[in-house]
Amino acid sequence: MIDSQSAVSTTNVVPNARETAALTRLLKEVAGTGYAFITPTPVTHQRYLDQRSRDQDQDVSLRDIFGWNSPFASHQLAPSLLALLQQAGAVLAGNPARSGVRIASLDGDLLLHSSFPTGASSSVFFGPDTYRFARFIRHALTEHVLSPNTASGSAPHSTVRILDVGCGSGAGGIAAARMMQGAGRECSLTLSDINPTALRYAAINADVAGIPVRLALGDTFAAVDGQFDLIISNPPYLYDDNRRTYRHGGDGLGRALSVRIAREALTRLAPGGQLLLYTGVAIIAGADPFLDEMTAALSSTGWPWSYTEIDPDVFGEELSRPIYQHADRIAAVGLIVCRSEGPP
Missing domain, CATH: 3.40.50.150 (Vaccinia Virus protein VP39)
Incomplete structure (x- = not known):
């Protein structure tokens, strides 16, 4: 959790403490599953999504939800992770919904970045x-x-x-x-x-x-x-x-x-x-x-x-x-x- 007692000091940065705490717990819990995902170029990402949309009855994994940023039904994500996404305000509306954040792996660390596609000016890039x-x-x-x-x-x-x-x-x-x-x-x-x-x-x-x-x-x-x-x-x-x-x-x-x-x-x-x-x-x-x-x-x-x-x-x-x-x-x-x- 990141708060005033944490190892993070800030200058002119006032994050939403509840949402930040939820995202921190989310990242830690996903890390505990052994999750890993190498983030590709946007072109490769879109090609994968287009191909997957033509396939039927596929299982949905954490890599699909947080890596490929694919849609998922609520029963396809562990209740604790879904609750953390909701607490963080990081569930994109839709039927089915999508995660509002992606998670990439780099040398053993996991890192949050923005959902796909990164069209907003405030998007956080990773690739x-x-x-x-x-x-x-x-x-x-x-x-x-x-x-x-x-x-x-x-x-x-x-x-x-x-x-x-x-x-x-x-x-x-x-x-x-x-x-x-x-x-x-x-x-x-x-x-x-x-x-x-x-x-x-x-x-x-x-x-x-x-x-x-x-x-x-x-x-x-x-x-x-x-x-x-x-x-x-x-x-x-x-x-x-x-x-x-x-x-x-x-x-x-x-x-x-x-x-x-x-x-x-x-x-x-x-x-x-x-x-x-x-x-x-x-x-x-x-x-x-x-x-x-x-x-x-x-x-x-x-x-x-x-x-x-x-x-x-x-x-x-x-x-x-x-x-x-x-x-x-x-x-x-x-x-x-x-x-x-x-x-x-």
């Missing part, structure tokens, strides 16, 4: 990008922070201050904290997002994972003070006509927000601190405009940094939209910046 982001974090921390051959900005026995900017479900922050715990490092984790629903789900996910967090409601760095030893972010990077918060990355075919977060992060890194930014960029005529902007921004710092194309082709369906008519492809990329001593 293949989340898994790529978590892998990027694990690889980067192993190579650049936790390696015995790598100097870290914080002393081996000091608390590592972690900030997840635009945290969504909190998956990235939880993955980073898990890595630190596994290496015997103490850490303090701050989850920041402009979306109150995202912070609510992230708080529940962290609570069930047993990771204390501080929540900050605001745009990028607006709601947090001070410097951090590790800043991670997976901002939205598509251009969304409806400007949905979880999806719209702004101008430059969706890269503007990623550029802003990267630039602001440079002023918030503690000496020796690391920025791990996972994002996507529309490649135009073979050129990467995000890399060009980052090269210009970082050239004056003298700090070491690296840039990797993680997946050359993601969200290919977006390329059929007129605004992307000049784009070759959309690539998932990872930027790692290591702050040296001295001012930025």
